[in-house]
Amino acid sequence: MKEKIKNIVKNKYFKIIVFILLWLFILRESYAVYVDMYNFRQLEKVKPYLETIDENTKDFYNLKQFNERYNAWIKPIKNCYDISNYNWKYPYIFWFKLESLIYIYIYKKSYFVYPGYDAPIQIFCDWSPECIEDINKKIFERVISNPCEE
16 A cells, blocks of 8 residues: 555656645635735725724714725725724724635634624524524624625
């Protein structure tokens, strides 16, 4: 058996396939890092607007309302952002999905939320036998895992 594995590894087609797969992974990860860096730049662009929010600010609940109100024209390139000035402890929230393995490793999760997520946990049970433990978080994750709806 060991001889068979050694022959496969020595095979030039095997090496070519591994080389192609490695390059495909590098290309995919490069694009994912680009998307994450773009998203963090959009966050930096949004911060000055968010920091002016006080209790008298008219509510906005999504990216479209935010862009219309502040003429910021924040535009995601892959998945949507979830932005709102309704966030329990914090005066606002800005979410996006992390795409690259590098950023997922750094933040130890597949999404980034600024300044923080502190929504009270709401358990939702419908007619199915399974309950969703945190319905608010599932809704946020659904928004940031898909392209924006107009």
